[in-house]
Amino acid sequence: xxxxxxxxxxxxxxxxxxxxxxxxxxxxxxxxxxxxxxxxxxxxxxxxxxxxxxxxxxxxxxxxxxxxxxxxxxxxxxxxxxxxxxxxxxxxxxxxxxxxxxxxxxxxxxxxxxxxxxxxxxxxxxxxxxxxxxxxxxxxxxxxxxxxxxxxxxxxxxxxxxxxxxxxxxxxxxxxxxxxxxxxxxxxxxxxxxxxxxxxxxxxxxxxxxxxxxxxxxxxxxxxxxxxxxxxxxxxxxxxxxxxxxxxxxxxxxxxxxxxxxxxxxxxxxxxxxxxxxxxxxxxxxxxxxxxxxxxxxxxxxxxxxxxxxxxxxxxxxxxxxxxxxxxxxxxxxxxxxxxxxxxxxxxxxxxxxxxxxxxxxxxxxxxxxxxx
Numbered sequence: 437x438x439x440x441x442x443x444x445x446x447x448x449x450x451x452x453x454x455x456x457x458x459x460x461x462x463x464x465x466x467x468x469x470x471x472x473x474x475x476x477x478x479x480x481x482x483x484x485x486x487x488x489x490x491x492x493x494x495x496x497x498x499x500x501x502x503x504x505x506x507x508x509x510x511x512x513x514x515x516x517x518x519x520x521x522x523x524x525x526x527x528x529x530x531x532x533x534x535x536x537x538x539x540x541x542x543x544x545x546x547x548x549x550x551x552x553x554x555x556x557x558x559x560x561x562x563x564x565x566x567x568x569x570x571x572x573x574x575x576x577x578x579x580x581x582x583x584x585x586x587x588x589x590x591x592x593x594x595x596x597x598x599x600x601x602x603x604x605x606x607x608x609x610x611x612x613x614x615x616x617x618x619x620x621x622x623x624x625x626x627x628x629x630x631x632x633x634x635x636x637x638x639x640x641x642x643x644x645x646x647x648x649x650x651x652x653x654x655x656x657x658x659x660x661x662x663x664x665x666x667x668x669x670x671x672x673x674x675x676x677x678x679x680x681x682x683x684x685x686x687x688x689x690x691x692x693x694x695x696x697x698x699x700x701x702x703x704x705x706x707x708x709x710x711x712x713x714x715x716x717x718x719x720x721x722x723x724x725x726x727x728x729x730x731x732x733x734x735x736x737x738x739x740x741x742x743x744x745x746x747x748x749x750x751x752x753x754x755x756x757x758x759x760x761x762x763x764x765x766x767x768x769x770x771x772x773x774x775x776x777x778x779x780x781x782x783x784x785x786x787x788x789x790x791x792x793x794x795x796x797x798x799x800x801x802x803x804x805x806x807x808x809x
Contacts, residue, residue, distance in 0.1 A: 476509065476665070477501075477505055477506070479492045479498060479658075480492075485541055485611060485612060485615075485650065485653065485657065486539035486541045486542065486612075486615075487539055487541075487611070488610065488611050488612060491638055494638065497638055500647070500648070500651045501651045501654055503648075503651070504648060504651040504654070504655040505655040507655075508652075508655050508656065508659060509659075509666060512667075512668075514551065515659060515666075515668065516668065516670070517551065518547050518551060518552065518656070519663060519668060519670055519675070520670070520674060520675050521552040521553075522547075522552065523675030523678070524552075524677065524678050524679070525546070525552050525565065525590055527678065528590070528591060528678070529542075529543045529546065529594055530543060532595065532598055533598065536598045536599070536601075536602060538598060538601060541611075541657055542601060544653050545615060546565050546566060546597075547656050548649065548652050548653045548656060549562075549565070549566060549619075550565050550567050552565055552590075554588050554590055554713045555588060563585060563587040563588060564585075564588045564589075564590070566594065566597035568587045568593060568596060568600075572596075572600060576595075576596035576597075576599045576600055577595075577596060577599075578592060578593065579714075582717075583715075583716055583717065583719075583721045584716065584721065584725075585716055587714075588713040588714045589712070589713060590713075592714065601614060601618065604617050604622060607622060608622075610635070610637065612638070612650050613625065613629075613635065613637050615650060615653065616637050616640075616642065616646050616649060616650065619646050619649045620643060620645075625642070625646075628640055628641070628642055638650075679728070680730075680731055681728035681729060681730065682728070682730070682731045682733070683727070684701075684726070684729055684734060684737050684738070685724065685725075685726055686720065686724070686725055686726075686727055687723070687724045688720055688721070688723065688724075688725075691719040691720065691721050691722055691784075692719060692720045692722075692745070693719055693748070694708055694715065694718055694719060696741065696745060697720065697727065697729075699740070700737050700740040700741035701730060701733035701734075702730070702732060702740075703730050707729075707730060708727070711729065711730075712727050715727075717784075718781050718784075719784065752798070755798050755800040756796045756797060756798055756799065757796070757797050757799040758794060758795070758796055758797075759792060759794060759796070761793045763791065764791070765779060765780070765785070765789070765791060768797065768799065772799045772800070774799065774800070779798075779799065782797075782799075782801070783797050
């Protein structure tokens with residue numbers, strides 16, 4: 437398949453903007469379209485990012501901004517999703533920015549990094565709304581392992597990301613440089629500053645991604661401040677609402693099936709996973725942890741959970757099978773007429789797991805209604 441180059445991408449962006457936003461009727465209308473599209477690209481003389489002036493007197497700076505603006509306007513469905521998601525996450529992010537004493541424009545960084553998707557991941561290993569790398573996340577207090585990845589929790593990761601940004605700004609004393617360092621890494625940016633003898637982001641030769649990064653944030657900022665000017669007319673009901681949850685403290689002496697937590701919270705497995713995206717897999721590992729549940733399930737939650745755990749343990753022996761010589765996971769699954777994938781989930785295994793004679797396997801799900809509601 438032939439790849440779409442930058443010029444073709446810009447042309448498509450312009451065409452999409454003209455077709456969707458502006459009315460078409462004759463030569464006069466076409467001229468009006470051109471004028472309104474050009475108006476959309478105008479950068480105010482007072483344009484700032486995080487309170488710092490943007491050097492729009494530079495034609496190169498204007499050109500770099502226009503490219504990002506046109507590309508965003510050409511991907512209108514994505515911008516609509518950004519606007520819709522912002523109502524779910526921006527209130528918390530804005531509150532956190534105030535607590536940390538950081539500029540409000542920082543919230544647009546989350547859109548540039550992840551489009552406000554909690555499970556967004558990169559090939560390099562970054563994850564979550566703020567696209568934190570594992571080592572950075574751990575440095576700022578987040579748990580990252582195979583069972584819990586708090587980078588996926590938008591609330592916990594916001595605190596870590598903002599603490600990181602505070603340190604970056606203390607190091608670079610410039611928000612454009614700090615945001616660039618967030619994107620490419622502080623050591624890499626420091627090396628380029630030393631090599632090029634320049635501390636002006638707009639005059640540094642960096643990776644192509646980082647050279648575009650600040651301008652992408654500027655384009656996002658411009659659209660979000662006046663979305664109607666670009667044809668985005670959303671009503672109050674169009675935005676995605678924040679999750680309304682209650683927090684419960686769970687202390688598990690051993691790994692706890694999430695389906696039991698869901699039942700105790702009077703909800704379903706999916707809701708618990710959606711409210712707690714940092715929890716990986718099908719079990720909550722042993723230890724103490726705060727989880728978000730629907731508000732309607734908070735009253736009596738602890739009592740219901742204790743009851744479900746007690747009954748699950750009582751019935752566990754009736755759901756197990758002792759592995760015999762010559763057995764295989766696929767053969768056991770076939771014998772008991774259960775999907776192999778389910779057998780793997782119940783026993784926290786994968787297709788490469790080796791089983792041994794005498795080993796006990798769970799071969800049936802917990803029965804619904806075994807404990808009193």
